[in-house]
Amino acid sequence: xxxxxxxxxxxxxxxxxxxxxxxxxxxxxxxxxxxxxxxxxxxxxxxxxxxxxxxxxxxxxxxxxxxxxxxxxxxxxxxxxxxxxxxxxxxxxxxxxxxxxxxxxxxxxxxxxxxxxxxxxxxxxxxxxxxxxxxxxxxxxxxxxxxxxxxxxxxxxxxxxxxxxxxxxxxxxxxxxxxxxxxxxxxxxxxxxxxxxxxxxxxxxxxxxxxxxxxxxxxxxxxxxxxxxxxxxxxxxxxxxxxxxxxxxxxxxxxxxxxxxxxxxxxxxxxxxxxxxxxxxxxxxxxxxxxxxxxxxxxxxxxxxxxxxxxxxxxxxxxxxxxxxxxxxxxxxxxxxxxxxxxxxxxxxxxxxxxxxxxxxxxxxxxxxxxxxxxxxxxxxxxxxxxxxxxxxxxxxxxxxxxxxxxxxxxxxxxxxxxxxxxx
Ligand code: PA5
Numbered sequence: 001x002x003x004x005x006x007x008x009x010x011x012x013x014x015x016x017x018x019x020x021x022x023x024x025x026x027x028x029x030x031x032x033x034x035x036x037x038x039x040x041x042x043x044x045x046x047x048x049x050x051x052x053x054x055x056x057x058x059x060x061x062x063x064x065x066x067x068x069x070x071x072x073x074x075x076x077x078x079x080x081x082x083x084x085x086x087x088x089x090x091x092x093x094x095x096x097x098x099x100x101x102x103x104x105x106x107x108x109x110x111x112x113x114x115x116x117x118x119x120x121x122x123x124x125x126x127x128x129x130x131x132x133x134x135x136x137x138x139x140x141x142x143x144x145x146x147x148x149x150x151x152x153x154x155x156x157x158x159x160x161x162x163x164x165x166x167x168x169x170x171x172x173x174x175x176x177x178x179x180x181x182x183x184x185x186x187x188x189x190x191x192x193x194x195x196x197x198x199x200x201x202x203x204x205x206x207x208x209x210x211x212x213x214x215x216x217x218x219x220x221x222x223x224x225x226x227x228x229x230x231x232x233x234x235x236x237x238x239x240x241x242x243x244x245x246x247x248x249x250x251x252x253x254x255x256x257x258x259x260x261x262x263x264x265x266x267x268x269x270x271x272x273x274x275x276x277x278x279x280x281x282x283x284x285x286x287x288x289x290x291x292x293x294x295x296x297x298x299x300x301x302x303x304x305x306x307x308x309x310x311x312x313x314x315x316x317x318x319x320x321x322x323x324x325x326x327x328x329x330x331x332x333x334x335x336x337x338x339x340x341x342x343x344x345x346x347x348x349x350x351x352x353x354x355x356x357x358x359x360x361x362x363x364x365x366x367x368x369x370x371x372x373x374x375x376x377x378x379x380x381x382x383x384x385x386x387x388x389x390x391x392x393x394x395x396x397x398x399x400x401x402x403x404x405x406x407x408x409x410x411x412x413x414x415x416x417x418x419x420x421x422x423x424x
Contacts, residue, residue, distance in 0.1 A: 001223065001375055001384045004237035008362045008369040009313065011247045018243045018399070019233050025398035026231035026239070029391075034398055036405030041191030042390055045199065046225035049218065053187060053201060058215075060164065060184060061208035068162070069098055069123040072116075073206045074105035074146060075130035076138045077274060078194015079166075082386070083130075083206040085271035086198065089377050090212050092264050092323060101210050105129070105142035113142060117149065125150065128206055130166040132188045132197075134174030137417070143174075160184075166201045193405055195275045198386055213379050220383030228391050237372075238388045241315075242396035244370055245287060248313045253368065255288040255312035257305070261350050262319055264377065266293050268385075269317070275389055279404040280397045295353050302357075306365045313368040314361060318354065321376045322347045 006015075028034030029043055073083055080103060087101050104116055127150060129143045150159050165178035166186040178185045186201035197203070199221050208214045228238045245256065256276070258269045269291035280286035290312075292301050305312070328349070330342035341349060361367040372388075374381045397404035 001220065001227070001381060002237055002388050003371075003373040004240050005371040005373070006240060006244050008358065008371065009244055009248065010362075010368050011244065012251055013247045015233050015240060015243050015247075018246070021399055022233055022239050022243060022395060023231045025242075025395045028398060029394055030229075035403035039191055039193045039196070039405035040394075041189050042196040042199075043394075044225075045189075045192065046218070046222040046387060049199070050187065050189075054204065054214070054218070056184075057186065057201060057205050057208050060205070064126055064161070064209065066098075067124065068126040069100060070120050070125045071099040071101045071206065071209050072120070072125055072127045072146060073101060073103050073130065074127060074139055074143050075103075075166075075202075076106040076136055078197055079130040079132060079136070079139070079188075079202055080106050081195075081267070081271040081274050082198025082203040085267040086203055086207050086212065086217070086382050087210050088264050088267045089382055090207075090379060091210060092377075097211060099126070099210060101206070104146070105139040108138055108141070113145065117145070120149075125153070126162050126164070126209060128164045128166060128209065129174065130188075130202055130206075131174050132168055132172070132194060134167055134172035134177075137414075137421075140173070164205065166205055193407075195271075195278055196390055196405075198271070199383065216379035217383040220380030220385075221387050222383075223380070224384040224387035228387065238392040239395055241370065241372065241388075241392045242399060245392075245396045246399050248368055249287055251368075253287070253311065253313045255290055257312050257314045258289065258291040258317055259294055259314050260291075260317045260319075261294050261354050262322070262377065263293055263296070264323075265317060265319070266291075269293075272389060275393050276396075278407045278410070279393050280400060280402060282402050282406075282409065285400055285402055294357060295350075298357060305361055305367055310366060313370065315370045315372060316354070316358070318371060318373045319375075319377055320373055322350075323377050 025034070029040060032040050073080065084103050102116055104113070127146055129139065131139045147163065150163060154162060160182045163183045164186065165174055165183045167174040167178065167188060169187045169190065175185065186205050188197060188202055189200055192200055199218065204214045207217065228236055230236050231239065233239055233243065258272055260269060273289045273291060276289040325345050325347045328341045328344050328346060330339060358369055362369050374385055394404050
């Protein structure tokens with residue numbers, strides 16, 4: 001379902017030379033013998049995910065259907081980005097169907113919180129709080145305030161149906177609180193870290209509540225497992241991508257820009273940034289993941305990419321078939337001189353912009369391009385794409401000699417913040 005093309009990357013090395021290292025990384029991943037092996041539960045998850053939990057998720061979504069206008073998803077980082085990426089990619093940015101989905105608990109901004117609070121005042125709400133640790137400050141602060149708001153809005157029994165907690169199976173502050181209050185709880189598996197958790201209850205529950213067909217998402221996920229289980233670089237596009245990243249890094253590229261031509265893929269790029277940034281950026285190593293949406297950002301970042309410092313390569317994340325399309329109209333007067341496009345499909349124009357930009361950046365600008373093409377922005381493609389990026393990321397980071405599954409650096413700001421906040 002995914003096509004990977006490295007013909008525009010101008011690689012100085014042959015991918016085949018990495019076969020031995022790739023096979024080792026693949027074996028370490030599948031046999032759970034590599035660094036961070038406590039957190040590789042995602043590798044076999046497409047096959048052995050908790051089927052009962054999925055049924056509970058579907059039943060919960062079904063029982064609440066039609067009873068709420070707004071779904072509040074309260075979480076941050078790995079407990080937020082995947083669900084948002086899926087919901088925006090699949091439903092689009094202006095989905096006319098209910099519920100509207102609002103993400104919260106991912107910022108300390110008082111203005112943001114108060115605006116959401118005012119906005120939902122007269123709306124029917126379901127709240128899904130998501131936190132593995134249960135102690136993440138952004139999420140915990142927002143949740144306390146939202147819980148009080150819900151308690152003022154609905155009787156206790158109604159709150160017990162409308163507040164759903166996704167957290168650790170047995171431990172933690174949120175688990176204890178949810179059990180005491182009688183909220184339904186959903187499990188974040190112990191051996192799956194935040195940034196690899198989108199196809200656990202972390203992402204599946206908000207997806208199901210928003211009307212997404214999560215069975216189809218899991219079908220794509222399982223298909224990817226099958227297609228990408230062969231370590232042979234000739235046939236495994238995820239591993240080809242993993243190796244290309246390392247070759248380009250050796251060629252002096254220290255930033256990777258994930259480029260999409262679809263605005264509703266913007267959050268997929270944010271999710272991807274966490275996946276690669278948090279997995280790889282350690283021990284003074286790693287490629288900086290950044291992103292752009294074209295053609296929008298061609299009118300801002302385009303100049304730098306074309307003629308600025310030659311520090312980056314682009315990875316195009318292209319969509320073969322758009323969710324919606326239309327025809328550009330003919331105009332008798334042609335006062336805007338746009339009739340040369342009359343009768344053309346809107347997506348054809350987008351694709352021509354992509355082709356022209358690729359040539360400008362690669363040929364004229366000397367910027368290497370990798371191209372990943374997905375069939376569409378539907379459920380199966382989302383599930384497939386997640387597994388593709390998981391495997392590419394893990395193998396690429398193993399090739400760098402780094403543990404992809406920890407994130408020791410994120411604690412430093414928290415320590416300083418807690419001191420300033422007076423937390424004991
Ligand atoms: O990848 C990670 O570990 C982080 O992004 C966490 O997911 C994020 O900090 C949220 O943590 P928690 O789910 O414990 O609230």
